[in-house]
Amino acid sequence: MVNIKMVAKEAGVSVATVSRVLNHPETVSEDTKKHVLSIMKQLSYTPNSLARGLALNKSNTIALLIPNILNPKHMEIAKGVEDVAHQKKYNILLCNTEGKKDKEKEYINILINRKVDGIIFSNCLLSDNEIQELASQKAPVVLIGKKTRNDINVVYTDYYSGAYEATTHLVELGYKRIAHITGPRWQDENIDKEKGYEKALQDNNLPVHKKYIIAGDNDINGGYLAAKKLMRMSEPPEAIFAANDLMAIATLDAARASGFKVPENIAVVGFDNISMSALVEPKLTTVSQPIYKMGLLAARLLFDNIEYESQDYVPQSIFLQTKLKIRESCGYNKRVRQIFD
């Protein structure tokens, strides 16, 4: 492997000069710059990132921590992150935490040792204080998920009101027994969703039955099982609000397996609006978040933080609107027609 020394020797200059043509080209004369550049090309020299990182104490790497690599939501986020990282000449370390705090912490330690320049968490497991400590002492951080404090970068949507809106939509369509399949409780946003769901019921004078609130773990399998359980009840719900699309799609399948037609026998709303939700049958009505954009914005925020003179950087919260995307799984059209007929 050719290194900076060889280039310097071959070009008849010092290594300092070679380094400068790469890092501060404006400080070296046109002639030597051109000459050194040509030698580099001739030897096909490329600098060793590890050495550079050691000298500069930075790695041109950011990390993305996600709880489930198999959830398309997180991959849409990842795409947003990758799009800006690549443009900024940064690389991404992908860390699948599996929703385990231990694994997340283990990753964080590794990442710090690796001198990552920043970390994006999609659904962070750490406590507020832990994140704050990490962000203030180790590396810039941005969170995707629920906002919990002002001094940490975050991009989020309003999970509470999204859930409220979804539930209200079901109520307005005339459904009374409305169930909720929840995501894991360690994600604050799921607690918000549950609260929004309950509030919507209460505001409409509908009872909140604990038996209709079932944990689904945010994945296909969990969603399927929860939906099955719901539909096997002696008095099954008329509608289900699932905390994410993966579980909502699994619910569609569980309904088929249980002999329920959607939306005729049971209505289903999801959350996220992953691209698959527009392809299933019936097409899923869901609370849409601009997922890709959230990844994009999170990355921009992170680079903003990285590039800023560290002393008086001001953390930002970016709030994005949630929007109910009405498709077919709640029987909107049919019901409305019914009302007007």
Add this chain to the structure above:
Amino acid sequence: MVNIKMVAKEAGVSVATVSRVLNHPETVSEDTKKHVLSIMKQLSYTPNSLARGLALNKSNTIALLIPNILNPKHMEIAKGVEDVAHQKKYNILLCNTEGKKDKEKEYINILINRKVDGIIFSNCLLSDNEIQELASQKAPVVLIGKKTRNDINVVYTDYYSGAYEATTHLVELGYKRIAHITGPRWQDENIDKEKGYEKALQDNNLPVHKKYIIAGDNDINGGYLAAKKLMRMSEPPEAIFAANDLMAIATLDAARASGFKVPENIAVVGFDNISMSALVEPKLTTVSQPIYKMGLLAARLLFDNIEYESQDYVPQSIFLQTKLKIRESCGYNKRVRQIFD
């Protein structure tokens, strides 16, 4: 940040000794080992990976290059890779090439500068020679996709026979006008699939109509458009074999939009068996590959290569069986019943 020097000083030993307790603990006495370890803990010292990487010329990092981060297939592969990498204490650099050779090459250069210890390509864009050069001179490589030569690690399935089987299945169900939505031609496996499709038609004395072979680009949008085009024909096909599940699922949706019922008016087979294919309606019949396992095996192969004394390492090809997973989208049950009635 506390470094090795501080630990050495505090422990009253040389930095060499500190380094040894971490890297060659067997060479240092029990007493000093214990003492140094306790000092490390006390100062919460963790070694700088960049410095270590520079000294050792390795980074404890592998790279995963994929053409489309939004295709669940690649994420199932990524999960397999992550599962073994994490256990081996390696990190993963995620590189989304978008199917662009330029971007892939750019990434490769960066990865080499970063001293990645190995690279896994899912559907590599490089030519055989380029890969061979990379693998022999720069870093261990393993490919996931079509096998093209023996001197490069690869894990693959038989795309040709998988396609042949899928198409034959359609023929056996009585379909005559069978179309094929292809993936991008730069992926050799797609050419194999097309060949398998054509051969199956020929072996059954069915004509191969070029108009029934349409490019779908392996993504949802491309698949949807291709399927639409097919169904708008004056003489639309009776069955469609899509080169991957994403396009097959999009085809299901296109059929709905075009007023075709699946499988009554048109049958659909996919390829991959991503988890979503068992959830859609109708459930997708597809050529199943053990995707997760392919990621797992690819990673194991890579670490085998990394750990092996480089001189006489022997590249391996791992071949996995493909299997037709019959579900509902081809009308298997109905047709069979019809035959027996």
Add this chain to the structure above:
DNA sequence: CTGAAAGCGCTTACAG
């Protein structure tokens, strides 16, 4: 505008 030299934080061959 350029070079000599120190420094980034590690590892390991060598000597004892």
Add this chain to the structure above:
DNA sequence: CTGAAAGCGCTTACAG
């Protein structure tokens, strides 16, 4: 079993 020292390949403050 342990330490002094060289080396990994860069960057940059300092001096000229």
